[in-house]
Amino acid sequence: MQFKTAKxxxxxxxxxxxxxxxxTATPVATSSVPTKLGANEKSVSLLGWPGYAxxxxxxxxxxxxxxxxKATGCQVTFKAYGTSDEAINLFKSGDYDVIAASGDATLRLxxxxxxAELNTDLIPSYANVYPFLKGKxxxxxxxxxxxxxxxxxxxxxxxxxxTVKPAPTSWDVVFDKSSAYKGxxxxxxxxxxxxxxxxxxxxxxxxxxxKNPYALDEKQLTAAVDLLxxxxxxxxxxxxxxxxxxxxxxTGDSVVGTTWQVIVNSMSAKAxxxxxxxxxxxxxxxxxxxxxxxxxxPNCAYKWLDYIDQPKANAAATEYFGEAPATAEACSFxxxxxxxxxxxxxxxxxxxxIWYWTTPIANCLDGRTDVKCTDYARWTxxxxxxxx
Amino acid sequence: MSSNTSVxxxxxxxxxxxxxxxxxxxxxxxxxxxxxxxxxxxWLVLIYIVALVALLITAFWTVDSFTGQIQISWSLxxxxxxxxQALYRTVTLRTLGIALLVTVVDILIALxxxxxxxxxxxxxxxxxxxxxxLMPLWASYLVKAYAWRAVLSNDxxxxxxxxxxxxxxxxxGLTGVIIAQAYLWLPYVILPIYTGLERVPxxxxxxxxxxxxxxxxxxxxxxxxxxxxxxxxxxxxxxxLTLGDYITVNIVGGANQxxxxxxxxxxxxxxxxxxxxxxxxxxxxxxxxYLAVVRKTGALENL
Numbered sequence: 001m002q003f004k005t006a007k008x009x010x011x012x013x014x015x016x017x018x019x020x021x022x023x024t025a026t027p028v029a030t031s032s033v034p035t036k037l038g039a040n041e042k043s044v045s046l047l048g049w050p051g052y053a054x055x056x057x058x059x060x061x062x063x064x065x066x067x068x069x070k071a072t073g074c075q076v077t078f079k080a081y082g083t084s085d086e087a088i089n090l091f092k093s094g095d096y097d098v099i100a101a102s103g104d105a106t107l108r109l110x111x112x113x114x115x116a117e118l119n120t121d122l123i124p125s126y127a128n129v130y131p132f133l134k135g136k137x138x139x140x141x142x143x144x145x146x147x148x149x150x151x152x153x154x155x156x157x158x159x160x161x162x163t164v165k166p167a168p169t170s171w172d173v174v175f176d177k178s179s180a181y182k183g184x185x186x187x188x189x190x191x192x193x194x195x196x197x198x199x200x201x202x203x204x205x206x207x208x209x210x211k212n213p214y215a216l217d218e219k220q221l222t223a224a225v226d227l228l229x230x231x232x233x234x235x236x237x238x239x240x241x242x243x244x245x246x247x248x249x250x251t252g253d254s255v256v257g258t259t260w261q262v263i264v265n266s267m268s269a270k271a272x273x274x275x276x277x278x279x280x281x282x283x284x285x286x287x288x289x290x291x292x293x294x295x296x297x298p299n300c301a302y303k304w305l306d307y308i309d310q311p312k313a314n315a316a317a318t319e320y321f322g323e324a325p326a327t328a329e330a331c332s333f334x335x336x337x338x339x340x341x342x343x344x345x346x347x348x349x350x351x352x353x354i355w356y357w358t359t360p361i362a363n364c365l366d367g368r369t370d371v372k373c374t375d376y377a378r379w380t381x382x383x384x385x386x387x388x
Numbered sequence: 389m390s391s392n393t394s395v396x397x398x399x400x401x402x403x404x405x406x407x408x409x410x411x412x413x414x415x416x417x418x419x420x421x422x423x424x425x426x427x428x429x430x431w432l433v434l435i436y437i438v439a440l441v442a443l444l445i446t447a448f449w450t451v452d453s454f455t456g457q458i459q460i461s462w463s464l465x466x467x468x469x470x471x472x473q474a475l476y477r478t479v480t481l482r483t484l485g486i487a488l489l490v491t492v493v494d495i496l497i498a499l500x501x502x503x504x505x506x507x508x509x510x511x512x513x514x515x516x517x518x519x520x521x522l523m524p525l526w527a528s529y530l531v532k533a534y535a536w537r538a539v540l541s542n543d544x545x546x547x548x549x550x551x552x553x554x555x556x557x558x559x560x561g562l563t564g565v566i567i568a569q570a571y572l573w574l575p576y577v578i579l580p581i582y583t584g585l586e587r588v589p590x591x592x593x594x595x596x597x598x599x600x601x602x603x604x605x606x607x608x609x610x611x612x613x614x615x616x617x618x619x620x621x622x623x624x625x626x627x628x629l630t631l632g633d634y635i636t637v638n639i640v641g642g643a644n645q646x647x648x649x650x651x652x653x654x655x656x657x658x659x660x661x662x663x664x665x666x667x668x669x670x671x672x673x674x675x676x677x678y679l680a681v682v683r684k685t686g687a688l689e690n691l
Contacts, residue, residue, distance in 0.1 A: 089659050112457055183559065183642075237560055237642045251541040253560060380660070384653065385475050387645050 033119045037299050043075040044300035047090055048100030049287065050080040050242055051262050051321045052150070064316040068307050074300035082240040083190045084357070088114075097295040098304055100150055102285040103138030104192050104357040104376075110141050115290040117144045122302050125309035128327040132348050137365075138358055139288040147288025148305050151314070153323030153343060154284035154354045155188070155196065156275045158259035160249065171200045171278045173256050175227055178234040185231065186245060186257030189238035191376065191383035192357055195283050196258060197224040197231075199355055203280040212366035213283065214358050221374045221382060228386045238387070242266075249273055261322025261343075284354035285323075324351075440672070447665035458661060466666035476650070480670055483646045486565060487630040493570040494577040494626045495619060502578050503611075506585035507593070518582075521575050529572065533639045536568040540640055560642035568640050569630050576625035584618025585611075620682050627678065631671045647671055 046053050053076060056063030065076050079096070081087040084105035091099050091114055101109060109115045120126045129149050134140075139147035159168055164181065175197070178185045187193055198213035201223055210220050236254055239245040242263050248254035249263075250271045264275045289308055291301045307313050309326055315333035318325040324345035325331065331340035344350035358365065364373040374382075413420045447466050450459050470476045505517050524532065539546050540557050547557040558564055588611055596606040634648025645653075647670055654664035 085659055089655070232643065235643045247537075251543050253542050377660075384645075384650065387643060388475065388478060 033117050034122065034298065034302070035119065037122055037302055039299065040072050040074050040303060041297035041300045042073070043077065044098065044297045044304055045077045045079070045096050046098045046100070046304065047079050047081065047087060047096040048289075049102075049321070050082075052080070052100050052287075052317060053078040054317075054320060062316070062320055064313045068304065068313070072300060072303045072307075074297065074303060076304075082242070084192065085190065086240075091292070094292070094294050097292055097297045097301045098289060099292070100287050100289050101147070102287050102357045103136075104359050106138045106147055106288055106290065107141075107359040107361075108376075109290060110146050113293055115146050116293040116295070117146060118148065118291065118305070120145050120148070123148060123306045123309070125306050125314075125327070128311075128329055129309060130326060130328065130346060132351055133286060133326060136286065136356075138286065138356065147290040148309055149326040150287040150289055150308060151318035151321065151323040151325050152284065152286035152351065152354070152356070153261060153321075154277050154282040156259050156261060156264065156282065157256070157278050158249065158264055158273055158275045159256040160252065161272045161274050163252075163255045167274060167276070168256070169276060169279050171196070171280050172204075174258070175200050175231055176204075178231050178256075181256050182234045183236045184253065184255040185234045185236060186248060186254040187228075187231065187235055187238055188258050189240040191379040192283070193258070194221070194224050194228065194379050194382060194386075195355065195357070195360075197227045199283055200280055201227065211368075212364075213355050214360045215364040215366040215368065215373050216360065217364070217368075217371040217373055221378070225382050225386060229388075232386055232388065262320070265322050281353050281355065284356055286354075286356045443665045443668055443672075446662050447669060449662040451660050451662055466663045467669075469663070470666045470670065476667065476670070479645055479647055479650055482562075482644070483631060483648075483671075484674070486562065486569070486646065487627050489566050490569045490573065490630045491577075491623045491626045493566065494574055495581075495623065497570070497574060498578040498581050498622065499619075502582040502585050505578075505582050506588075507590070521578050524571075525575055530635070532572060533568060533636050536564070536571070536636075537639050540564045540567070560640050562641065562644055564640040564642070565637050565644070565646075568636050569633065570626075572636065573626040573629050576629070577622040580618050580622040580625070581615065584615050584621075588614050617685055620685055624679070624682065628671075628675055631674060 053065050054062045055065035055076065055078070065078070068074070069076055079090065081090055084102050087099065087101055087105050088108055090096070091101075091109065099109070099115070106115075126148050133149040133152065135145075139145065139149065157168060157171060157174070159173070161167070163184075164173060173181070174185050174187065188196070194216075195213040198210055198216055198220070201208055201220075202210045202213065205223065208220050208223050210216065216224060237244075237248065239248070239254075239257075242260065245254065245257075245259065245263055246266055249267060259275060261275070264273065267273050289305050291298065291305065295301050308317060311327060311329035312333045314325045314327055315330040318330065319334050319336070319339050322343075324340065324343035325334075328346050331345055334340060340346070360374060360376050360379055362372050362375045364371065413423070446458075448462050448464070450461055450463055450465065451457070452459055501517075501521075505514050509517060537560075538544050540559060541547075542557065542559070544557060550556060558567070592610055592614075593606060596610045601609070632648055634646060634652050637644060637646045637649060647667060650667050651664045654660045654667065
């Protein structure tokens with residue numbers, strides 16, 4: 001028996017050593033920022049939100065990847081993800097050269113050394129990007145640029161017109177008045193959704209003093225969590241796979257909940273849905289393309305970053321997803337003339353009203369120094385408790 | 389004897405390495421056995437034991453919440469939170485409840501079907517039924533789960549069937565999970581019970597009848613005691629398969645979580661591998677306890 005225990009202990013120790021050797025790669029910060037580009041590699045692998053790099057396989061008419069492949073010789077492989085956390089996890093595998101990430105992921109990617117500083121001189125189209133999208137907390141750190149903007153937009157409220165009457169103008173249909181649609185409410189399945197509750201509380205419970213939905217102290221977080229727990233009783237299902245939400249609205253298993261413009265665009269006419277940016281304002285995203293610090297095809301990666309901000313490609317990509325483009329020039333390439341107007345592209349005031357996804361950290365983002373704010377780990381834990 | 393050795397020596401000198409190797413192996417049975425078992429044993433050790441040990445060890449590590457990097461600093465935090473926090477208790481109890489209900493439902497459905505197959509049906513029908521029961525296993529698990537999503541949906545076939553009778557589909561939720569899981573694992577439950585019943589001699593049933601026992605009495609006092617190990621063996625399948633599942637509940641479970649979902653979100657979304665390992669240990673422990681209890685009944689010989 002003694003002998004057996006010793007052997008087992010030895011096995012444990014050996015396994016621990018093996019694991020510590022291979023399980024945790026320390027981030028290698030690439031020291032040098034390229035000053036000029038070399039010859040294009042044969043391929044480049046992209047990671048992004050669904051609909052960010054369409055090659056015509058979903059819809060033959062929707063294709064801005066093939067022209068890029070023809071022009072550069074870089075064969076594109078694209079993988080879509082459903083949540084920012086999933087993106088970070090996939091990107092850690094080191095299989096991707098480029099990522100299109102939202103603000104709740106970019107800071108973490110920069111901090112962990114997964115993405116490399118960019119030389120924007122090598123990305124000519126960057127010069128045309130809206131100034132109000134540049135130098136933001138989610139794409140720039142210490143004055144160093146890590147990401148080029150893709151586009152931006154808001155998380156909308158979608159509802160089935162035949163069941164949700166009158167047409168909602170407030171988020172209260174999914175919060176305080178959600179019991180009217182018990183079992184048919186849906187919500188985005190990610191800790192970052194807590195910010196949606198915080199945006200609602202900012203308007204309806206000013207006493208809490210929330211100034212920024214991503215800077216919540218323990219008391220404010222508790223209020224948001226309580227609101228979401230109350231909502232949980234009426235939620236039919238949470239979604240992170242956008243196809244699942246489309247299907248649930250098509251069959252009527254969900255009738256009201258948070259959505260993306262691209263989902264609204266994908267719904268059939270039979271589903272009879274409407275969407276609105278509610279009066280309280282909304283959370284939203286401003287996405288950035290970033291290059292991996294371990295990129296196997298850095299030249300093709302830079303070429304892609306330049307390509308996606310060129311007016312034609314940027315117009316195609318952002319119009320398909322349903323978001324405002326990163327450049328004013330893109331608007332003239334949109335298939336529909338009023339797309340830019342409907343997303344308020346270039347409207348600085350509107351863009352500033354969206355609470356862009358960003359990673360909650362302990363140092364309050366709203367500038368408060370007298371309290372500690374709740375960080376993303378705390379949000380993750382809270383989210384699991386909400387779902388129960 | 390001596391001439392035999394000289395013949396062997398002669399052939400060893402005159403023949404190629406393959407022949408020589410085979411002669412060596414022929415004369416050393418232990419080496420032969422070692423070589424034969426090396427590959428499968430390495431596989432077994434790597435897949436089962438090392439993986440389990442790795443799981444156990446990871447549970448004692450922590451993760452940097454901001455950068456998502458794993459830090460190798462030993463702590464009991466994960467184990468402690470899994471044991472003390474209400475969330476994990478609730479989800480564990482829910483998962484256990486679902487697994488038990490699925491098992492009970494499956495056994496209740498499987499018993500009459502298996503009895504009919506083993507004792508009533510003729511040879512041809514019996515064979516046809518075995519094929520029918522195995523048939524669903526040929527389809528992908530995901531296809532079947534998504535099929536149940538369509539069936540349970542608001543404009544699904546279940547609602548269409550039940551509405552004239554004043555009923556309504558249970559929709560997406562725990563009931564849906566139990567229905568779908570019970571369907572998915574049914575073949576694994578029927579087959580062990582069927583083979584168990586095949587081994588019950590007909591003469592015993594006849595003897596019981598001749599001695600005046602009614603059907604119910606025969607079932608309870610003759611068939612059931614002999615069948616119990618098979619039933620328990622079948623329950624191991626449905627119970628353990630349900631315990632570890634997270635896909636079905638994601639597809640038809642509505643907003644509910646099972647243990648597998650907590651593991652999944654901690655690996656996939658929260659990026660907290662150590663906590664996921666700690667949670668993954670819960671079903672492992674439950675299964676160990678279950679198997680230890682069950683071992684005494686002799687059910688493991690019936691798997």
